[in-house]
Amino acid sequence: MPIPHLFNIEYTQLDPMTWCAVADVGSPLHLSLRNKPPLSLVSNTLRAHPINFTDFNWQYYTAETYLSARKNALNQRQQQRLGVRLLLQELLTKLEIEDTLDETQYPYRLINSKYYVCFSHSSDSYANNKVAVIISRQRTVGIDIETNKVDWHVAQRFYHSNEIALLQTLPTTQRETTAKLLWQIKESFIKIHHYKLAQGLGMNYEHLIPNIVVNFEQNNSLLTIIEDNELGYQITLLLSHQTVVIF
Template sequence: MPLYLTQTHNVRLGPTTWCATAHVHALANKHINKPPYLSRYALNLPMDDTQQWQYCRASADISEPDRAQQQRQLQRQGVRLLLQQLLTKLQIDDTLDESAFPYQLARSKYYVCFSHTGAKNTDDTDNSSTQPTSCLDNQVAVILSQHRPAGIDIEANEVAWQVVRRFYADKEKAVLQRLPAWQRDAIAKQLWQIKESYIKVYQYTLAQGLGIDYAYLIEDLIDSVIDGHHLMTVMDKKTGYRIAIIPRQHIVLVF
């Protein structure tokens, strides 16, 4: 699937820890036999090797299962393209080893963790348009850490309170209920992202990871909700990990 990245941001979290975020897009072109010029995911392939190109059909022309498959393919390729670009920027010549979790680079043994969030398929042109249409659009992110596994999670949507009641620890729920609604919703989402990130770090099962009590972090998380714009880090004294929150990009990292 031909795709390209926009709004790419790289952040150095520590001496040997980096994260990168971007939006990944695949293009559809209706009513045109020849495809528009597109960036390639397989950057090492010659640009005239069009036999390996696949073109994203307009959302109106594909079924829901096909659209979901395209979404998964876009996400999978998008995070790997972002990793490739980050490694190039850092001048690290290495490849991703996907044989076991957590992922690592094959030679340097850097730990790698991905996250992405899906967006609705969109068609910004009418049926008579001959302009390319963006049919898939996702935010993707990667964290790269040399000394230990790291986790990352993107979550743009709020966490429903019924989900909090079902999965969160009793102390977490008790503390959240005492907060104003705007703080409660924001911190409930951050706690979810912290849980998801630690699941990736420690390879917990979903049930194990969601059930762990992080109520002791809530007081520190309130500051990030009040700020709402800048990267903020919190020290998790129980695990020895640092937690970074990037509110504008809906990202939480554990490293």
């Protein structure tokens, strides 16, 4: 399988022992030439006409263009899986850490330094994937990158009734944004505590909602929502990257 390429990589140090990175990931591009056939085959002899390269229409397309939807979905998952691991290596290289990821048990850790590792990926089309990674020396961490909104009927199905009641009091746009960030917080805690999906999405984080609303209205690119004794974790929004990190 072709190795994906990373671009728009950005690194953030969250505390002295915790770093994260986000990036876009794409498939290698293949070159296509479209023009009238310049070659003819006569008596097993290939006879070429003179070629003027300025006559060609140069077009780029991704390898997934002609794949079936099912194969494309599988290819996308593989690209994302490779992408997050490439991003981890980029982060380790930047920090001058030589280590290897241990994937034999969860949560993931680096073999020698024992840093905890967590991945996330998202996409809004087959050709537009985003990946994120966080490492921390202190304890298990979570990260979630999400480019798509969370439909209100989906939130109503999974969220705690107290959260739904509070979200319903918000204006529609504010409610949509808060519901999405709350989903990302839940996903991050699922990774930290290894909850089952329904269990994790059903946890009650209503006390975070007012902080999400206030901080989002400030519209900063890096916002710490809350750090309290109830959770025992610090939650940070990287709004410009549509990413939530918990450490």
